[in-house]
Amino acid sequence: VSTQSTGTSTQKGETEESDVLSPETIITARMDNIKTVCKRRRNPNFKAFHLFYFEEYGISWLPVYKASSTNWKTFFIDHVYPEKAAKNDYARGAVWDRLLKPKENRGVRDGRTWTFEREPRDSIRFTIVRHPLSRLVSHYRKTVTSKDQLKALRSLWVKQTIVLARRSQVDPSLQRKYEQQLDSWLRGQTTPAEDSPNPYLRVPTFPEMVRWILYARKKRDWHGTNDHWTPASQWTDICQNDLDIVVLLENRGVELPYLLHRLNMTEHLEYFMGKHNSSGDKEVQGGEVEGMVGQLSAHEQEELNKIYEMDYEVFGYEPVFVETSL
Numbered sequence: 001v002s003t004q005s006t007g008t009s010t011q012k013g014e015t016e017e018s019d020v021l022s023p024e025t026i027i028t029a030r031m032d033n034i035k036t037v038c039k040r041r042r043n044p045n046f047k048a049f050h051l052f053y054f055e056e057y058g059i060s061w062l063p064v065y066k067a068s069s070t071n072w073k074t075f076f077i078d079h080v081y082p083e084k085a086a087k088n089d090y091a092r093g094a095v096w097d098r099l100l101k102p103k104e105n106r107g108v109r110d111g112r113t114w115t116f117e118r119e120p121r122d123s124i125r126f127t128i129v130r131h132p133l134s135r136l137v138s139h140y141r142k143t144v145t146s147k148d149q150l151k152a153l154r155s156l157w158v159k160q161t162i163v164l165a166r167r168s169q170v171d172p173s174l175q176r177k178y179e180q181q182l183d184s185w186l187r188g189q190t191t192p193a194e195d196s197p198n199p200y201l202r203v204p205t206f207p208e209m210v211r212w213i214l215y216a217r218k219k220r221d222w223h224g225t226n227d228h229w230t231p232a233s234q235w236t237d238i239c240q241n242d243l244d245i246v247v248l249l250e251n252r253g254v255e256l257p258y259l260l261h262r263l264n265m266t267e268h269l270e271y272f273m274g275k276h277n278s279s280g281d282k283e284v285q286g287g288e289v290e291g292m293v294g295q296l297s298a299h300e301q302e303e304l305n306k307i308y309e310m311d312y313e314v315f316g317y318e319p320v321f322v323e324t325s326l
Helices: 023-040 069-080 082-086 092-098 132-144 147-152 154-169 172-186 206-218 249-262 266-282 288-293 298-307 309-315
Strands: 052-054 059-062 102-105 114-116 124-129 245-248
Touching: 023 245, 023 249, 023 309, 052 069, 052 092, 069 082, 069 092, 069 266, 124 249, 132 147, 132 206, 132 288, 132 298, 147 154, 154 172, 154 206, 206 298, 245 249, 249 266, 298 309
Parallel strands: 059 124, 124 245
Antiparallel strands: 052 059, 102 114
16 A cells, blocks of 8 residues: 655655746645635635734744644744743743634635734735644654653543553553552653553553544544644634645745745745754654554554545645555
């Protein structure tokens, strides 16, 4: 079964095309495709409001988790909130006063469907996206290799994933005790012994995480729609927000300079190229997504890729399937 690269190029034919087509041509074709797909899907409305307006630059930024959103947030804090930067306040809430509130819903029509308070008509709306399974693997790796992340995400998915996967291995009489030990470990209060009989005291595996996501979505548990793996097409409300530019992180070498030119921020090209190259490459290496997906059964691969069907359509990505005997 063929797999789709999730490293340097993930849009159909983009590696070859980007050598001969201008970034403007590539992005214009992408934006046209988004409109075509949205029309065919009857413009789904997810009522997702995640646009941030920065009047200093005349731009509206729609961050997508695990697609260089931290780099852009850091830039805005450094340049718009120097007093917060001086205090090393780079928390997500540091820019929340720039989050736009919807003013009206005009319904499906030409032009901007969603309009927002404080945002002028000529503001350039943009986002940066990434192959959804690359985002998922990146989030998984960062979580299981960081005590701080395990603690921060304990109640969002880590504990639920571990308990769901290993409950059958625990004697019912020990369930409460072992879950208390799990809580203590995830909060960073204790360090479990290597020979601990408690099966909960090990980081979740990638297949366990995926099984939790599939289980939670089936049960309509909101924990199954974590921001880090919510489809970008849903998170950005792609058919309602009338974005001007959508950039693929995997094609940043070609598209990022064009984006900054359109945003009148070319003087910051060196900063962003360095940040994007670092964040895009350090967490997920070539072939790693395929390696992770290969740990899933064929059915699990199919169900996981179904979650991102709209991402694949609107952004031109391909699903990832790996031959497996599971």
